[in-house]
Amino acid sequence: MSNTPSDPPPTLLSLENYSIKSLPRNAYYIPSFLTPSESTTLLGHISKHPWTTLTHRRLQPHPAPLTPSGHLLTAKSLPEFLVTPVVERILSLYFASSSPPSSSSSSPTGDSNESNEGKKKEGIFTTSPHTRPNHVLINEYPPGTGISPHEDGGAYFPVVCTVSLGGHIILEVTPKKKKAHDENNDDDDANDQSNHTANETNKREEEERRYKIFQEPGSLLITMDEMYTQHLHGILPVEVDEGLDEGTVANWGLLAEETRGRILEGGGRVKREEVRISLTYRDVLKVKDAGKVFGGRGLGRR
Numbered sequence: 001m002s003n004t005p006s007d008p009p010p011t012l013l014s015l016e017n018y019s020i021k022s023l024p025r026n027a028y029y030i031p032s033f034l035t036p037s038e039s040t041t042l043l044g045h046i047s048k049h050p051w052t053t054l055t056h057r058r059l060q061p062h063p064a065p066l067t068p069s070g071h072l073l074t075a076k077s078l079p080e081f082l083v084t085p086v087v088e089r090i091l092s093l094y095f096a097s098s099s100p101p102s103s104s105s106s107s108p109t110g111d112s113n114e115s116n117e118g119k120k121k122e123g124i125f126t127t128s129p130h131t132r133p134n135h136v137l138i139n140e141y142p143p144g145t146g147i148s149p150h151e152d153g154g155a156y157f158p159v160v161c162t163v164s165l166g167g168h169i170i171l172e173v174t175p176k177k178k179k180a181h182d183e184n185n186d187d188d189d190a191n192d193q194s195n196h197t198a199n200e201t202n203k204r205e206e207e208e209r210r211y212k213i214f215q216e217p218g219s220l221l222i223t224m225d226e227m228y229t230q231h232l233h234g235i236l237p238v239e240v241d242e243g244l245d246e247g248t249v250a251n252w253g254l255l256a257e258e259t260r261g262r263i264l265e266g267g268g269r270v271k272r273e274e275v276r277i278s279l280t281y282r283d284v285l286k287v288k289d290a291g292k293v294f295g296g297r298g299l300g301r302r
């Protein structure tokens with residue numbers, strides 16, 4: 001894949017520059033991760049591959065679907081069109097501070113390679129079992145479709161890199177429910193009264209801890225750590241996204257000026273005009289070479 005001179009690859013900064021600071025740690029949003037021509041080329045490749053059709057959506061698992069027990073059982077590696085440029089660019093991202101911030105209060109650092117001298121710079125897959133994504137799930141969302149709140153679970157190393165193509169989308173992130181103690185148990189004593197009040201407070205706090213992440217076409221969203229393990233994510237099945245502003249969109253400050261203008265012009269409402277396609281890059285923990293499993297000669301993998 002080549003870039004024309006008018007469409008140079010993006011200059012990427014260290015990850016701290018893309019941190020969504022209003023979210024629990026850690027999430028990073030990189031606008032214009034892919035150029036328009038790279039996005040068009042990628043969409044062209046995707047359109048040539050077969051889709052698995054669900055009730056409201058279609059998807060493509062590459063290089064293969066996971067088994068029910070969460071294994072990647074294949075001798076194939078990711079097809080080249082999903083590796084270049086996306087995986088290469090993901091692997092080129094690094095933390096200037098040598099590791100992901102351990103506290104959301106840690107301050108962003110510049111791009112100097114000099115920090116933490118002697119320590120190797122860490123990327124997002126440095127400590128994952130295969131040190132790179134080995135699986136991509138492609139999802140297609142026509143306007144009006146979404147995905148229910150869910151967590152991605154234990155089959156993957158807890159890092160997700162999502163590339164968005166086509167239209168925009170809003171990812172809704174909510175904390176996993178704490179144990180619903182006493183919720184259906186409104187008996188008559190003073191304890192229950194205080195439990196009830198505590199539940200109301202919990203509910204209100206949970207409402208306040210809902211987050212919207214606006215994903216522009218060509219962007220990359222990285223969620224990891226507590227964002228992966230302690231939260232659910234989903235997409236509302238609506239044709240118009242509403243209630244968008246500086247206070248509700250967690251990555252507002254990282255959006256393109258033009259996008260913010262469009263949202264403001266619409267009074268916080270944005271119509272989904274185009275089909276949005278997402279590519280979620282992850283490292284599946286358990287990989288087995290199907291050739292070896294079935295007694296043949298393994299072909300190895302990337």
Ligand SMILES: O=C(O)CCC(=O)C(=O)O
Nearest residue numbers: 137139147152162278280
């Ligand atoms: O399309 C997205 O952005 C989310 C997809 C997703 O949550 C998943 O594939 O698990």
Ligand SMILES: [Fe+2]
Nearest residue numbers: 150151152233
């Ligand atoms: Fe998911």
